[in-house]
Amino acid sequence: MAENSEPRRQLWILGTKPGSGREEVIKSYLEAGGYTCNVEQYDNLAGGRPLGVVLDISPFSEDGWGVLLKIKSSPATRDIPVLPVYLSELGKVGGVFPVAGFFTLPVDENYLQNRLAVYGLTEEAETWDLQSMVVSRNGEDKLARAVESLGFEVVKGYTGKEALALSSIHPVYMVFCSQMLPDMSAFELQERLRLCPYSSNTPLFVLLKDGVKEGERLAMSREIAHLVRKKQLSCEEFLGYLRRRE
Secondary structure: OHHHHHHHHEEEEEOOOOOOOOOHHHHHHHHHOOOEEEEOOHHHHHHHOOOEEEEEOOOOOOOHHHHHHHHHHOOOOOOOOEEEEEEOOOOOEEEEOOOOEEEEEOOOHHHHHHHHHHOOOOOHHHOOOOEEEEEOOOOOHHHHHHHHOOOOEEEEEOOHHHHHHHHHHOOOOEEEEEOEOOOOEHHHHHHHHOOOOOOOOOOEEEEEEOOOOHHHHHHHHHHHHHHOOOOOOOHHHHHOOOOOOO
């Protein structure tokens, strides 16, 4: 048993090329937080089953968005938590995007319901009248029906600005958001929601579109560039997004 569980105590760094040196800063931060970590490749993920993945999704990554989609599309790896980060060309930590999780489209209704139950997000719906929000340019009717079947009322926003307006009127219990909206990314929406007292702790799940082309992946990396700090995050700032291990 000990041999089987040991790899799960590690964090893997993906999206950086082994030996490039870009992983050194993030690796030193993780080790300072009490984690053991390895720079790895996606092909080893299903067998390794680490505790979680820290994934570079910057334009300088080794296809970070493509790796994320592969992780969340495969039943063998989709339960592994992923923390997206933005590493500069020199490997400095410019941004961290701690969303609640990812689901691929078209949504697998059984998997969605099971994961929300694991997160403990379905119990309150049996007692209280709660709203969930779906933010997407097409409304994602299949997803909305799956969420409604769990006892939630679903409200829809079709742009980030509309979602922010709706959340300021009535607090929502959780949010499902397409990675790219007409006016902003899901990561930007999350940052703006955190500025509002009603939604500062609202879980946000990102919806990933299958079959994203290489040009679209690069565009997504560039879209989040304006969320990145000009000054590198310190080790303490970065570890604030993780549970510190002694």
